[in-house]
Amino acid sequence: MEESKRPRFIKGRYYFFLLLPLFIFLPFLTPHHSLASEMLIFAIFAMGFDILFGYTGLLSFGHAIFFGVGAYTSGLILIKFQAPLVVGLLGGILLSLIIALVIGLLIVRNRGIYFVMVTLAFCQMFYFVALKWTSLTGGDNGLHGVPRPSIGPIHLDSEIRLYYLILIFFIISLLLALRIVHSPFGRVLYSLKNNEDRAKSIGFHTDRFKLISFLISACFGALAGGLYALHLNFVPLETLTIITSGDVVIMSIIGGIGTLYGPIFGAMLLVYLKNIISGYTEQWNLIMGFLFIVSVLTFRRGILLELREKFFPTKS
Amino acid sequence: MERGGKPPPLHGPLMDIQFIFVQLFNGLVLGAFYILLSLGLTIIFGMLGVVNFAHGAIYMLGAYAAYTVMEVYSGSFWMAVLFSGIIVGLIGMVIESTLLRKLYDLPHFYNLLLTFGMMIFIEELIRIIYSPIGKPFGTPKEFLGSIDLGFMLFPKYRLFILGITTFLAIGIWLFIVKTKLGSIIRAGTDDSQMVDALGIDISKIFTLVFGMGAGLAGMAGALAAPLQNIYPYMGMSILTETFVVVIIGGMGSIIGSIIGGIIIGELITLGVIFWPPLAHILIYIFMAVILLIRPRGLFGRAKFFE
Numbered sequence: 001m002e003e004s005k006r007p008r009f010i011k012g013r014y015y016f017f018l019l020l021p022l023f024i025f026l027p028f029l030t031p032h033h034s035l036a037s038e039m040l041i042f043a044i045f046a047m048g049f050d051i052l053f054g055y056t057g058l059l060s061f062g063h064a065i066f067f068g069v070g071a072y073t074s075g076l077i078l079i080k081f082q083a084p085l086v087v088g089l090l091g092g093i094l095l096s097l098i099i100a101l102v103i104g105l106l107i108v109r110n111r112g113i114y115f116v117m118v119t120l121a122f123c124q125m126f127y128f129v130a131l132k133w134t135s136l137t138g139g140d141n142g143l144h145g146v147p148r149p150s151i152g153p154i155h156l157d158s159e160i161r162l163y164y165l166i167l168i169f170f171i172i173s174l175l176l177a178l179r180i181v182h183s184p185f186g187r188v189l190y191s192l193k194n195n196e197d198r199a200k201s202i203g204f205h206t207d208r209f210k211l212i213s214f215l216i217s218a219c220f221g222a223l224a225g226g227l228y229a230l231h232l233n234f235v236p237l238e239t240l241t242i243i244t245s246g247d248v249v250i251m252s253i254i255g256g257i258g259t260l261y262g263p264i265f266g267a268m269l270l271v272y273l274k275n276i277i278s279g280y281t282e283q284w285n286l287i288m289g290f291l292f293i294v295s296v297l298t299f300r301r302g303i304l305l306e307l308r309e310k311f312f313p314t315k316s
Numbered sequence: 317m318e319r320g321g322k323p324p325p326l327h328g329p330l331m332d333i334q335f336i337f338v339q340l341f342n343g344l345v346l347g348a349f350y351i352l353l354s355l356g357l358t359i360i361f362g363m364l365g366v367v368n369f370a371h372g373a374i375y376m377l378g379a380y381a382a383y384t385v386m387e388v389y390s391g392s393f394w395m396a397v398l399f400s401g402i403i404v405g406l407i408g409m410v411i412e413s414t415l416l417r418k419l420y421d422l423p424h425f426y427n428l429l430l431t432f433g434m435m436i437f438i439e440e441l442i443r444i445i446y447s448p449i450g451k452p453f454g455t456p457k458e459f460l461g462s463i464d465l466g467f468m469l470f471p472k473y474r475l476f477i478l479g480i481t482t483f484l485a486i487g488i489w490l491f492i493v494k495t496k497l498g499s500i501i502r503a504g505t506d507d508s509q510m511v512d513a514l515g516i517d518i519s520k521i522f523t524l525v526f527g528m529g530a531g532l533a534g535m536a537g538a539l540a541a542p543l544q545n546i547y548p549y550m551g552m553s554i555l556t557e558t559f560v561v562v563i564i565g566g567m568g569s570i571i572g573s574i575i576g577g578i579i580i581g582e583l584i585t586l587g588v589i590f591w592p593p594l595a596h597i598l599i600y601i602f603m604a605v606i607l608l609i610r611p612r613g614l615f616g617r618a619k620f621f622e
Contacts, residue, residue, distance in 0.1 A: 059425045106607050106608065110611050110612070112425075113424060113425075114567070114612070116367065116428060117367065117559045117562070117563055118563060118603070118607065120556060120559060121556055121560050121563065121600055121603060122600060123556075124556040124600070125596075125597055125600035128596045128597055129597060132593040132596075133593075242552070242556070243436070246436070249429065249432075250429075250433075253429065283440065283444065285436055285440045286436075286437060286444070288436055289434070289436030289437030289438075289439075289440060290433070290437055292429065292430075292433025292436060292437075293415070293430060293434060293437065296419070296426055296429045296430045297415070297418060297430065300422075300426060
């Protein structure tokens with residue numbers, strides 16, 4: 001493969017961890033501690049999404065399914081069974097995996113726009129299920145009263161402790177994601193993105209790789225969703241809307257797809273901006289739509305790559 | 317949209333059969349809207365390779381345009397439908413020639429994301445201008461009341477929708493099959509670069525096609541307004557249902573849109589008879605089954621914009 005076609009940041013891929021002190025102090029830099037938690041949660045969601053979109057080249061408009069199902073399932077397990085925290089999160093991931101497997105088997109044969117439309121349609125289906133199954137999900141009001149079980153002696157009632165728990169999950173997720181995209185398996189995914197027919201003719205079962213990428217991506221989404229339920233103590237119905245799917249897409253685009261760090265940065269930036277701007281005006285969605293249009297038209301390679309290109313132009 | 321129709325007076329098995337007939341017709345009416353929307357969506361896609369996420373928002377714009385013509389300028393319903401088609405069509409042409417055009421050389425998903433951003437933007441703009449609360453929109457006085465079809469009573473306005481949709485669908489079909497411009501559009505759907513190379517200004521055709529699709533969606537919005545209150549997010553749910561129609565019918569296929577539209581309309585209205593919560597979920601299950609049997613839909617073509 002040509003050097004220039006490789007995903008960026010390969011060599012310095014672990015440099016990111018030099019920023020760790022920043023992450024440790026992040027909750028003290030944001031207006032309130034819980035905003036930092038939300039930034040990391042969406043960062044986990046976005047990095048999982050990037051494995052599918054940025055590295056495999058499949059655009060899913062139904063990723064809210066996994067975020068939402070993860071959030072509802074984890075929330076329900078914690079409420080109904082008073083289960084330990086990890087069991088709640090794992091339950092959400094497991095159900096999302098099963099759903100991703102069913103949807104994945106139906107659509108991996110489809111490419112391009114069909115993939116987008118079918119994932120979006122299924123997202124709407126899960127939205128309807130959550131909306132109508134009021135006895136289980138609380139319908140329009142969302143699922144209230146998600147507890148935060150203690151881990152051993154550590155109580156999670158303070159926002160700052162929850163933040164550090166989420167930070168641990170974030171670091172584990174990031175190490176996993178880095179491991180995945182830079183493994184031989186990750187290289188195959190990247191070859192699918194560039195030329196699926198060629199990968200197929202070399203002898204890879206491309207559908208199988210696409211399916212696995214979809215499943216991995218769903219796991220990240222479900223973990224983020226479960227953490228979101230803990231973070232809010234409640235699961236809003238909005239987690240399952242197409243807007244949530246769109247949010248993670250725009251986070252990735254703004255940060256720069258196919259870089260892993262880009263979507264993390266994009267997610268944190270967007271969550272932060274949303275929180276700050278919502279304090280001044282109620283028209284956040286208008287700004288969001290505008291941002292979507294502008295970023296697709298002007299900096300579609302992402303802020304990080306555009307800046308990098310500006311200061312460290314690649315020789316060509 | 318008022319999907320179920322009015323609950324029937326239940327007086328015995330005979331009434332039940334009549335109710336099923338009414339629901340069958342209501343399914344056709346609902347299908348008519350899906351047809352109007354998916355025709356535009358599929359023609360735009362076939363020609364430009366753009367999955368227009370803003371199609372639902374454009375439909376909503378049509379409803380608000382009709383509302384404005386009727387309430388603010390106290391025009392007639394006919395004028396409202398006509399004007400909303402024209403206004404929204406023009407807006408579509410502006411969008412195509414200023415924004416979408418910039419991204420044709422890039423992978424298809426960039427245009428899709430652009431229209432997604434436009435969808436959010438348009439919906440929010442309308443929400444700010446007209447307030448998030450729905451506006452009532454009465455049945456036009458020309459179409460009040462019902463007609464006795466012999467075996468059942470059916471509202472005049474709903475029959476009118478069936479008539480006008482048939483008229484529009486046949487009109488589009490004749491336009492595409494019989495006229496010179498239509499043959500250029502068909503050729504452009506197959507290979508737009510080749511059409512361009514043959515000396516036809518394809519970019520003008522692109523603008524025209526997008527405007528046509530948008531205009532159709534706008535008219536659908538105006539026609540839907542009397543059946544429901546209009547509200548800023550009315551385009552959102554019909555967009556995904558239109559996607560399901562196009563996935564079932566096959567992207568880029570006109571006949572697929574028509575058949576898919578009728579199937580989905582009937583599935584929803586008949587689903588309401590058996591178990592209302594299931595009605596909306598039924599169409600996605602049906603979509604899954606179709607995807608299993610025919611991954612590209614009933615009339616989809618292989619290797620088409622993939």
